[in-house]
Amino acid sequence: MTPALAVIDELRDQGGWKILFIGRKHASETDKALSVESEIIPKMGIKFVPITTGRVYREISLLALLSLTKIPLGFGQSLYNLLKFRPQVILSFGGYLSVPVVLAGWLLGIPIVSHEQTTVKGLATRFNEVFSKKVAVSWPNTIGSFSSKKVVLSGNPIRQAVFKNHQQFWESLGFAQSLPLIVVTGGNQGSHVINQIIGKILPKILIKANVFHQCGHLISFDDFQNLKTIKKQLPVDLRSHYQVDQYISQEALGTLFDKADLIISRAGINTLTELLLLGKPAVLIPYPYQYQSEQIKNAQMVADLGMAEILMEKELTPNRLYNLIIRMLGNIKVYQKKASQGKKMVRLDAAKKIVEILREVLVRY
Numbered sequence: 001m002t003p004a005l006a007v008i009d010e011l012r013d014q015g016g017w018k019i020l021f022i023g024r025k026h027a028s029e030t031d032k033a034l035s036v037e038s039e040i041i042p043k044m045g046i047k048f049v050p051i052t053t054g055r056v057y058r059e060i061s062l063l064a065l066l067s068l069t070k071i072p073l074g075f076g077q078s079l080y081n082l083l084k085f086r087p088q089v090i091l092s093f094g095g096y097l098s099v100p101v102v103l104a105g106w107l108l109g110i111p112i113v114s115h116e117q118t119t120v121k122g123l124a125t126r127f128n129e130v131f132s133k134k135v136a137v138s139w140p141n142t143i144g145s146f147s148s149k150k151v152v153l154s155g156n157p158i159r160q161a162v163f164k165n166h167q168q169f170w171e172s173l174g175f176a177q178s179l180p181l182i183v184v185t186g187g188n189q190g191s192h193v194i195n196q197i198i199g200k201i202l203p204k205i206l207i208k209a210n211v212f213h214q215c216g217h218l219i220s221f222d223d224f225q226n227l228k229t230i231k232k233q234l235p236v237d238l239r240s241h242y243q244v245d246q247y248i249s250q251e252a253l254g255t256l257f258d259k260a261d262l263i264i265s266r267a268g269i270n271t272l273t274e275l276l277l278l279g280k281p282a283v284l285i286p287y288p289y290q291y292q293s294e295q296i297k298n299a300q301m302v303a304d305l306g307m308a309e310i311l312m313e314k315e316l317t318p319n320r321l322y323n324l325i326i327r328m329l330g331n332i333k334v335y336q337k338k339a340s341q342g343k344k345m346v347r348l349d350a351a352k353k354i355v356e357i358l359r360e361v362l363v364r365y
Contacts (some may be wrong), residue, residue, distance in 0.1 A: 001039055002270040003117055004093050006157030010351035020085050022101055025050035027189050033219045036188045051077040055096035074100035077263060082108055089362050094124045107130035111365040113357055117156050118269045118297050121145040123291045133361050136354055153356050154348025156273045162254035169252050170259060174240050175210040180261035180329060182211045187268050188247060190216010194285055196222040199230050200318040206241040212256050218248040263334055267299035276342035281335035282308040283324055285316060307339035
């Protein structure tokens with residue numbers, strides 16, 4: 001969602017644009033927690049329209065079959081809303097929700113620009129490319145995967161909030177100033193696997209470091225409440241070394257990433273783009289079940305710089321994660337030196353470039 005927000009910021013800065021955001025109401029098909037976009041976008045004063053659609057799963061199951069039956073619903077909802085609001089151009093950031101919107105838009109003759117955030121050609125973007133006038137990509141190694149007549153290297157947009165340091169927020173956390181900071185994040189939705197492992201090694205980690213833990217807002221596993229319970233059971237002198245929250249603003253996350261000595265994260269490309277830009281060492285635990293092993297390839301790109309270590313989920317145990325954390329903290333200056341090279345891989349003008357593409361498409365089509 002971060003690239004979409006970055007482009008929205010740029011559209012507003014330039015002026016003259018009206019924005020309609022089509023997204024999902026719930027965090028996932030199987031969890032009734034509200035999605036981040038459904039909460040953030042309306043607060044920005046932007047029209048948010050939720051749609052419900054299905055996705056293609058890699059394995060056959062009852063959930064997969066039920067999901068397929070929702071695809072016509074998503075297309076119908078997309079067609080209705082595009083007819084109602086009549087946008088002049090569509091910007092897609094991929095994901096299964098984008099597919100019915102792109103198809104409906106193409107049928108209505110609305111020009112489409114697609115953006116591929118990751119280091120591989122996503123399944124949704126593979127479909128959307130057929131109907132798009134232009135495809136903006138984030139990384140040079142993905143250019144060859146797309147039509148030479150459509151592809152443009154834009155970079156992956158980053159919100160300016162990631163550069164802002166909110167000292168009042170930082171001081172409110174009350175961390176021990178003598179200890180390094182570890183930030184744990186599984187993205188907006190969080191990672192139940194990572195949350196569980198962190199909960200098991202917290203007492204040992206907190207002797208060595210402060211930990212801020214963004215556990216995600218999914219309610220299926222009740223991770224937030226479980227982690228708050230674990231915090232209450234910690235020795236009194238360690239409780240102030242640990243803060244946990246479901247979701248924090250981009251501004252707060254930017255402050256934490258700026259202060260962090262080490263990040264523990266999944267390997268979603270938006271988080272990795274921020275780590276590259278800020279030059280932060282990381283332990284990366286890629287989500288293993290994505291199309292074309294997307295997160296594994298994302299993680300490898302960063303690990304190849306020497307700024308991160310990859311711990312595969314199938315190898316993830318409390319002891320292995322703890323030992324890796326201690327080893328990296330012990331050599332943190334080496335990782336930091338290598339991480340500083342990551343900044344060269346990130347384009348700071350990505351949002352402006354995408355708006356430029358939108359204007360070009362509007363004029364030509």
